[in-house]
Amino acid sequence: MCGIIGITSRPGKVPESPAFIVRKGLERLEYRGYDSVGVASIVDYSIIVRKGKGKIKDVNRRKHLDRVPGYTIIGHTRWATHGRPSDVNAHPHIDCNGVIAVVHNGIIQNYLELREKLTKLGHKFRSETDTEVIAHLIEHFISEGLKPYDAFKKAIRSLKGSFALGVLISSEKDKIFFARKDSPLIIGLGDGYNFIASDIPAFLEYTRKVIIVHDFEVGYITPDSVHLENVLTGEVIDINKRIHVIDWTPDMAAKGGYPHFMLKEIHEQPRALKDTIHGLGVEVENAIKLIMNANRIFITAAGTSFHAGLVGDYLFNILAGYTSIPFIASEYSKYKNSVGEGDVLIAISQSGETIDTLMALRLFKKLGAKVIAISNVVGSAIPRESDVTVYTRAGPEIGVAATKTFTSQVMVLSWIAVKLAYYTGRIDETTYKSLLGDLHRVPELANKTLTLVEGETKLIGEEISDRHSVYYLGRGIGVPIALEGALKLKEIAYIHAEAYPAGESKHGPIALVEDGFPVIFIIVEDEMKKHILGNIEEMKARGAYTIGVVSDEDKEARKLLDRAITVPYIEPVFSPIIYIIPLQLLAYYTAVKKGYDPDKPRNLAKTVTVE
Numbered sequence: 001m002c003g004i005i006g007i008t009s010r011p012g013k014v015p016e017s018p019a020f021i022v023r024k025g026l027e028r029l030e031y032r033g034y035d036s037v038g039v040a041s042i043v044d045y046s047i048i049v050r051k052g053k054g055k056i057k058d059v060n061r062r063k064h065l066d067r068v069p070g071y072t073i074i075g076h077t078r079w080a081t082h083g084r085p086s087d088v089n090a091h092p093h094i095d096c097n098g099v100i101a102v103v104h105n106g107i108i109q110n111y112l113e114l115r116e117k118l119t120k121l122g123h124k125f126r127s128e129t130d131t132e133v134i135a136h137l138i139e140h141f142i143s144e145g146l147k148p149y150d151a152f153k154k155a156i157r158s159l160k161g162s163f164a165l166g167v168l169i170s171s172e173k174d175k176i177f178f179a180r181k182d183s184p185l186i187i188g189l190g191d192g193y194n195f196i197a198s199d200i201p202a203f204l205e206y207t208r209k210v211i212i213v214h215d216f217e218v219g220y221i222t223p224d225s226v227h228l229e230n231v232l233t234g235e236v237i238d239i240n241k242r243i244h245v246i247d248w249t250p251d252m253a254a255k256g257g258y259p260h261f262m263l264k265e266i267h268e269q270p271r272a273l274k275d276t277i278h279g280l281g282v283e284v285e286n287a288i289k290l291i292m293n294a295n296r297i298f299i300t301a302a303g304t305s306f307h308a309g310l311v312g313d314y315l316f317n318i319l320a321g322y323t324s325i326p327f328i329a330s331e332y333s334k335y336k337n338s339v340g341e342g343d344v345l346i347a348i349s350q351s352g353e354t355i356d357t358l359m360a361l362r363l364f365k366k367l368g369a370k371v372i373a374i375s376n377v378v379g380s381a382i383p384r385e386s387d388v389t390v391y392t393r394a395g396p397e398i399g400v401a402a403t404k405t406f407t408s409q410v411m412v413l414s415w416i417a418v419k420l421a422y423y424t425g426r427i428d429e430t431t432y433k434s435l436l437g438d439l440h441r442v443p444e445l446a447n448k449t450l451t452l453v454e455g456e457t458k459l460i461g462e463e464i465s466d467r468h469s470v471y472y473l474g475r476g477i478g479v480p481i482a483l484e485g486a487l488k489l490k491e492i493a494y495i496h497a498e499a500y501p502a503g504e505s506k507h508g509p510i511a512l513v514e515d516g517f518p519v520i521f522i523i524v525e526d527e528m529k530k531h532i533l534g535n536i537e538e539m540k541a542r543g544a545y546t547i548g549v550v551s552d553e554d555k556e557a558r559k560l561l562d563r564a565i566t567v568p569y570i571e572p573v574f575s576p577i578i579y580i581i582p583l584q585l586l587a588y589y590t591a592v593k594k595g596y597d598p599d600k601p602r603n604l605a606k607t608v609t610v611e
């Protein structure tokens with residue numbers, strides 16, 4: 001996830017210089033990423049670029065971004081996905097002749113293929129990014145005789161993946177070209193000036209009149225006009241029908257209108273999942289090669305990432321017939337005498353900096369094992385020290401409670417497990433294609449789930465907010481979901497919450513159950529469901545207040561439960577991504593009801609860097 005902004009204005013129409021406004025806008029977008037930053041401006045029909053690695057404040061001090069001349073300027077704050085943070089990988093990216101500058105948020109899935117073709121045609125690439133191909137592609141189409149805007153549109157039609165783009169072409173001195181697919185882009189309308197940006201706070205101080213750009217829409221802004229059209233059909237859009245006047249405060253705007261980052265990030269999951277799928281490429285194949293050649297597979301992580309690891313462990317067994325050994329990262333020393341060459345460790349960490357996971361990784365490497373990292377932060381310590389890294393593309397997570405990074409990690413692990421199952425001959429091609437199809441549909445199902453469960457989870461959250469203890473029970477793939485649901489509740493609502501395999505509840509935990517004790521069941525549509533139904537009966541018989549997350553195909557559990565939270569049916573092995581969403585929301589609404597700030601729970605830090 002990155003932040004983009006662009007302004008084009010007539011002289012004297014904005015109260016500060018356009019470069020100053022772009023720098024301020026970038027600071028408001030810094031929540032989207034801040035590992036490098038840059039701007040490009042058109043002056044006298046040529047393009048000036050200033051950019052560098054580091055936070056906006058530091059790069060601005062070194063490179064004076066906010067003193068760049070010109071009235072048509074684009075800017076970018078980066079959260080690296082392809083190519084580590086560096087001066088060269090910072091946006092804007094330019095073509096061979098430096099007459100086209102591009103800022104981009106999203107992932108170009110087919111960039112390797114395009115880069116190869118353009119390299120053969122003589123184009124010289126400077127960076128490791130997926131974005132740079134766009135500048136060269138436009139350059140290529142202009143060299144074939146197309147007019148700049150037609151070349152831009154043709155380039156857009158050649159891209160696969162997700163993008164919000166701002167583009168300058170030096171011959172078009174007061175135009176900013178833009179396009180959107182799957183990444184947010186908003187136009188801000190002023191008097192004698194116009195903006196594009198990834199999010200409204202970037203220009204809120206200067207205008208409240210906005211147009212939300214839709215997928216497959218492209219166009220350009222000038223200081224006095226907006227041209228918008230559908231790039232596939234060529235239909236020109238009447239912008240007057242699309243203008244909204246918003247009434248957000250700056251704080252509301254930074255959180256996209258949500259009261260907390262956690263709620264915003266829960267709602268970002270469909271987008272995060274889609275970007276994660278788009279970003280999966282050759283690294284997955286490299287990871288699978290290591291797994292297939294391994295003597296033993298270990299999985300390690302902490303907290304929420306460990307729960308994702310438990311989902312991975314389940315899927316490796318069930319789908320691919322591989323036994324793995326999951327362990328909590330801080331317990332790494334147990335393996336100091338037993339691990340060796342031929343073993344493979346999968347280390348999962350959203351931040352890539354968690355010390356326990358890093359220490360486990362270092363021990364395994366020292367003993368000769370290979371390491372596969374799954375991380376959300378490009379260039380962080382764990383990826384740097386691993387043999388192969390598969391990145392999730394959830395974007396920066398600000399709330400301390402991990403939400404969108406968990407579901408993105410589970411997506412990566414599910415993808416690996418399905419491929420592993422196919423490559424080792426456990427499933428045939430038809431099943432393989434059908435399972436990958438199921439995974440492709442998950443972002444849409446996550447969207448549907450958010451709509452379906454929000455009201456019910458708020459009600460239940462308010463109901464349980466005065467309880468002191470809650471149990472979460474599941475079986476099979478439901479166990480890691482229960483563990484993650486319980487962690488969310490204790491971490492932000494400060495309610496004692498325990499998760500167990502439901503079968504284990506009779507071996508002790510049930511002794512605590514009395515009238516009104518909340519027990520939350522994870523009811524997945526698999527062969528273990530009949531046993532869960534029995535567990536619900538047992539808990540009811542002892543007076544428990546039974547709540548369940550159930551599929552919309554369920555006919556039995558709903559009758560038994562005091563409260564049912566219905567989610568759309570999903571292939572049972574992929575249920576964690578969908579079933580965890582109501583549990584995240586439940587924890588969120590319980591915390592809010594109790595008056596706590598879910599973004600900053602007490603005693604916790606987003607990244608734990610001390611052992």
Ligand code: M6R
Pocket residue numbers: 302303304305306348349350351352353354357400401402403487491606607608
């Ligand atoms: O950055 P990591 O994924 O390595 O972090 C691991 C845990 O500290 C983290 O998942 C923690 O449990 C979450 N804040 C829980 O919501």
